[in-house]
Amino acid sequence: MSRESPSLDTAALRSDGPAATEAPRWSCALGGALTTTLGIFGAVPILHAGAGCGLGQQFGLTYAAGENAGGPQGGTNTPCSSLVEEHVIFGGEDKLRSLIASSLQLMKGELFAVISGCIPSLIGDDVDAVVREFRDQASLVHVKAPGFGGTSYDGYELLLEALVEQHVTPRPKVKGRVNLLGVVPYQHLFWKGELAVLKEELAAIGVEANILFTEFNGPELVRNLSEAELTVVLSPWNGHRVAEKLKQKFDIPWIAFPSVPVGGKQTTSFLRRVAAELGLDRGPVETSIRAAQRHSYRFLEYAGDGLILGLPHAYFAVVADAGTAIGITQFLTNEIAYLPDIVIIADGTPEAARAEVVRQLTEGLDIAGKPEIIFESDAHVIRQRLKGHHFLFLLASSLEKHTAGEEYGALHHSISFPSYDRLVLDTNYAGFRGGLKLLEELSSKWIGPL
C-alpha cells in the first residue's frame, strides 16, 4: 500500500489568496466567552454586541456541538444590547446600562457575565465603568472578547481569566481537591459527559474534582477554584492560560495531560499521575484502578470476535481538535490495534503546543509505523489532504460526512466540532468505559449481516 501523501502544495494554495480559512472549526472569541458562560449553571451572559452576535453562536456553535440548544440561558432569551449604527457613533454605554438594569430584574442567576464584542471594543465604550455601577447589586464580571481578537478557544480562556481576576478570592486549600480545566464547552462535543465521568473516576481514588461546568452550583464552583491543591488540564493547549493564572494568583500548581483520557490505558496513567501529584497512598489507588480495569477489559472482550475476525487492524483517519485527536488515536492504536493512517489537527493549535501534539501522536503510539500528522484548519485543504490515503474509518466532523464514502471509500463518524449529524447530550469516550462506547459506535458503522 502506498504511504505517500497526494502531491498538494498547500502553501501555494494559500499564498495567492487572502488569509482566509474555509469553514473554520471554531467561532469567535465572543462565542467562546458566551458558551463558556453557558457551561456554568447559574451564570447569565449579557452580550454588549450587535444583535446577530448571540444568535449566530446558536447556529454556528451550540448546534454545531452535537445539535445542542443553549439551555436555561443562551437561546433567543440572551440579553443583548443589540448595537446598531447609532451606538457606533454616539456610544453604547447608556444602552448597556439599561440592559444590565433590566437583566438583573428579569433573569434568574447569581453571576452575570458582561461580554463585550467587536463594536464596543472598536468604539471604546467604558464598559468597566458601567459594570462597576452595578457591583453592589449583583455579582458581575466583564470580559472583553471581540471577535477579531481571537477564536472561541480564546474566548474560553478570556471568560475564565476574567472570572479568576474579578470574582475569585483567596481561600484555604481543601485537601484532595483539584480543578479540571481544558475541556471547552461546546467546542469539545462531549464536554458534558466527559466532565461527569472524570469527576467519578477521580472520586473513586479519593480525589474531589471541581469541574466548574454542568453542575447546578456553578457560581459557587467558580469561587471554589482557589481552594484546589492542584489544577489538572486535559488538553495540549486549552486551559493552560487559566491554569497559569490560578498558579500566579493563588499559588495552585498545575499539570497538563494531552487529552481527556479515553479507555483503560490513558485513564490509568491519568489517575496514577494525579494521585502521585497529590501524594495519595498508592495501595487504595491501585486497588480501585485494578477493579475498573478488570471490568472494562472483560467487557472489551465481548468485542473480541469483531476485532479478531470481523474487522481487525483497520486503517483510520482523524480530523479533530488536538485533544480529541490524541485521545481517540491513542485508544484505537494502543488498545484496539487499529492502524492510524493520517491525523489532521484542525483546531488552530498554536505553534508552541505543536511539538507536544506530534510527540503524543508518534512516541505516544505503540506501533512501528507512525501516522502522517498535519495541522490544517481549512475545510477544502483538509478534504484534499485526505485524498490518496487508504483508511476505512474517518473520525472527523460532519463537514467530512458526505464526501467520506465517495472520495475515500471510508465509513464516517462524527467526533469533532462541528457535528450537526448527531445529538450529544451525555455520550462521551472518557474514562475506563469511554473506550467501550467509542468502539460500540465505530463498530456499529459496519457490523451486521444485512
Add this chain to the structure above:
Amino acid sequence: MTRIHSLRGDALPTSAQAAYAGAVACGEFLLRSWKNKSFQRTLLEHTDDSYHPWWYEQDDPLHFVEKKGAQDVA
C-alpha cells in the same frame, strides 16, 4: 457500506476474497495484522485465562483424547 458476510465479502478492495484481488487482499490483511498487536497484548495482560494453569503447563494437545485404543494398536 455494510460488511455483508465474511465469506461473500463486500465492496471494499481490502475485503475481496476471490481471484487475484482476493490473494492481494489476503496478503494485505496479514501485513496489517503484523503491524499492531496491542489488542491481543492488552487483553492478555488484563483478562484471566478461562483454563486452569495446568493445561498450559502440560504439552500434550491430545490430553483428553481416549488413549486406550491407541495403546491397543501399539
